[in-house]
Structures are given as C-alpha cells and as structure tokens.
Amino acid sequence: MPDTAPTPLLLCADDYGLAPGVNAAIRDLIAQGRLTATSVMSLCQHWREGATALRELKDKADVGLHFTLTDQPPLGAMPTLAPDGRLPPLGRLMGWAYRGKLNTVAARAEIRDELSRQIAAFTDAWGAPPDYIDGHQHIHQLPGVRDAVVEALATLPGAYVRLCGEPVAAVLRRGVAVPKTLLIGGLGGGLRRMVRTRGIPANDRFAGVYDFAGNRPFAGLMPRFLDGIGGRTLVMVHPGLPDEELRRVDTLVEPRRAEYDYLRGPAFAALLQARNIRLTRFAGFPR
Template sequence: MKRLIVCADDFAGNAAASQAIAALAGASRISATSALVLSPRWAGDAARLQALRGQVDVGLHLDWTSAFARAAGHGLTLKGAMLRAALGGFEPAAARAVVERQLDAFEAVWKAPPDHIDGHQHVQQFAGIRQALVAAVAQRYPPAIRPYLRRSAAGPADTGLKTKIIAAMGASALGRLARAAGIGCAPALSGIYGFNGGAVHYAKLMQTWLAQAPEGCIVMCHPATRAEAGDDIGAARAWEYAYLASDAFAQALARADVQVSRGARINFPA
C-alpha cells in the first residue's frame, strides 16, 4: 500500500477553511494541515485541532503573500514576491526575521514545533526565503523534532505550465539546502491545478494524483465548508471539501491502494 500525505493548506485562513480541515482530519480523510499563523483566527481556531494532536501533522504555512502578511508589514503580492526572488532574492537577515517570527507565532499557540513547514503560494522555496528557512530550522530544532519541508517539485501526474513555474521557483535548490542541513523533504507535490473546472473535474484530477503520486508525496488541497466573501478560490474550496468528505474519495483511495499517512511516520531522507 502506497503512503501519501494529504495536506490541507490555509488552516485559520477563514472560518470555513478551519471548519472543513478539522472535520476532514477527524474523519482521517487528510493527514496534515498547515496554518496561516499571521491570521487573527490562528489562536482560537487551533483549539479545533487539539483533540487530533498526534493523529495529524500540524505545520506552518509560511506566509509572504496573503493579506495577513501585508498587514504584518512584510507582505507582497505573489507577482512582487516572484519578481524579488528572481532578481537576486530576498534579503537574508530580513527574511530570517520573518521566518523566526512565524515559527514563534506557531509555537506560542501550539506549544510544540511544527510537524512540517510549507509556504503559502510556495514561497518557502523562493530565493532568500529558502536559505533563511533552512538556517532557522537547523538552528532551532534538534534532529529528533525537526520538521520536514515541502518541496514543490512536480509529481508524475503534474505536467502543466503552472506546476513547472512553481517548481522553477526553487524546488531543487530547497532540496539541496535541506539535505546539506540534515532536514527531510517530501519527494514531490501533487494537487496543483487552476482552481477551476468544477467538482467533477476535481474528482478526476484527484483520482489521477492518487494513482500516479510516488510514495511519500504530498497531495495538497484547499477545502472549506463554503465559499466565503472575498475568497478568490472560495468556490473551489467548497467543491474540494464536498469531494474529500464523500464516499467517492474513500473509494478512490481504495482503488489506488493509498494509505493517507502522516509525514511524521515516513522516514524522509535528510
């Protein structure tokens, strides 16, 4: 049986996302989530996950591009962040300070290190940020409690232009840095699509991801119980939740012979 990490991003992004993620985690439909700790909802919504501590990986969704990041003073648009990464990268000391603040914010609420770290819109692998992240993790956490990292490298089923652009923003470079520092990385990322096409299309995509993703791959998702006002991908979040909570998803897992597994139980090479 193949072990995959099904990770729901954007916990604490809004009420509907936190509600959906907690419900899916409680039903063992997902095995990981990553939290937007700059959100004012983080401290309160984390209580939804307390009963699942040790059953689901709870991690940091490192953030430079949300409204929460802009309110915190370091945020940019995604286009602006990509441009800065491409034109020499983020300034190391400033990036390190932002990483440390978000790790502090995670631990202040969760009272433990994150099980894993990824990035909102994949910023964890951007030039300047990836170096700061690896340095912070290596210094803060001894090997026994060190979080694993998401490396947004394409899985076999992910061959689209969006996937290639994401990977080109530093997936390989992050992997090299992490290995040199003794930090584990998941081998690949699936679940990338344009947040369009509707519920039936999403179900077909998920079946392909489950069938073709390699052992230990992260399959990311962005569920919410409903589309909230102002959420650009709210409709997609709602159809993702409906599918992940359905019997059809359970049947797809069985057909693909997939076990939804915590990354903390997979020995990622460091």
C-alpha cells in the first residue's frame, strides 16, 4: 500500500426510484461501501417505497435529487413542455433549450414549479431535503433549466451540484465516448459560471460517460475513468438488477447488471486498493 494519503472519490449511482431492481442494486452497493452517493428520480412511483429501505443507509451515502425533465410523467401540469402529460425526449428538450423555448416566461415557470414539486416529493418521502441536485440525462445544465436549479440550490444551505465538465486533454487521453463526453461537458459551461458566482459547492472533475453499447466491458472502463483523478472528482454509474419494471420504463437494462456485478466484485476492490483511492461522500473532500 502506498505511503501517500489516499485520493478521495465520490462514486454516485444515478436513477434511484426508477425500478425496484435499480433500487435494490444501489442499496446493496451502498451497504457494501461501494457507492457514496445516489441520485433520486422523485417523480417515479418507486421512490416512496424505496426511500424507506434507503433510510437505513442514510449515514453511508449522500442522497440527492436527479431532476428529471425527459420521458416521464411530470408531477404537475406542464401545458407548454408536457401538454400530453409526458415530458419530452432528450433530443427535443435540447432543441427547445438552444432555440430559446425554455427561456420563455411560461416554460421557465413550468420548469421552476416542476423542480419545486420534485424537491417536495423527495423531502416528503425522505424526511429531509436533498444533499445535492443533478439532472437526469444532464438536463440541469441546459439554458432555461440551470437557472431554476441554481435558484433552488440557494434555498438549500450546504447542498452541492454536479458539474459535468472535464479537461479536454483528459477526455482525449481516456479515449472513451469522446464526442459524447465533450458534448456533455460543453453543455455545462454556463452552469459552472453561475455556480462559481453564487458560491455553490460543486465537484471539480467528472467521469463515467460511455455509450452503453457493450462494446467494451465495464471492467475495462472503470480503470480509465479513474486515470488521473484528483481534487473533488465525481464518477457516475448506473447499476441495477433487471426486472420487468425496468424493461418497461427504460432501454438501459443489461449494462446496469454489468455495472452492478463489477462494482460489487473483487476486481473493483482491488482497483481501488491498487490506485490508493478512498470512496467518500462530498463532505469528505478536502476543503
């Protein structure tokens, strides 16, 4: 074991609440000390039941809001963005964001109100406000959305936000889903500037993006995600146990099982030891 102090890493599982199998996998990994945060889709029907079981692990991981504006039924009426009672797919939402539709008075009000509803649904089931806010499919970075997120964070003292940017050189060295990673990071420049101006806590580095196609085993990806980490690095993962509900609501199924199997296994433990990495909650990062 190296004599130097271990490098801290925040390892966050997204999509808690999406399906029972996702909830069970995330809880198991938190209990084993293999995750230190999870992001909750509080508008999903499996959040409330999942909150009760997750509460037993509340001292082992940060629990935050995975603000969702795509593909799900919203918690309240959104006649501009979800006139048929279902939020738009990501591509349509991004198009609206960069054509200015999300900056209209009506759209901004709907986004702000839906975020408030999702925070309230989180808090009602969890018994406390979220430790942080991020976005399902990274929508919290979009113009017209990030403003509402920053306003909400200002009312949650101590809460942090996920930033998704990485140095371009680091992305190129890693060589994993380079265009996708650069796109996601590039979307976050405005949010990063707002967060810094407002003094909202945030991670410094981010990793975990890949294409979910299964062309590379997840066991080969995680070492790349951990290359050169430092500062306050957050790595996102999407573990889960496939079940009928997951298959009904999402196309990402088998990659979740592969991530779960790897994260709970001995190879991941050996990687952390070999790299002298200590999994931590956000508060465990050096100030």
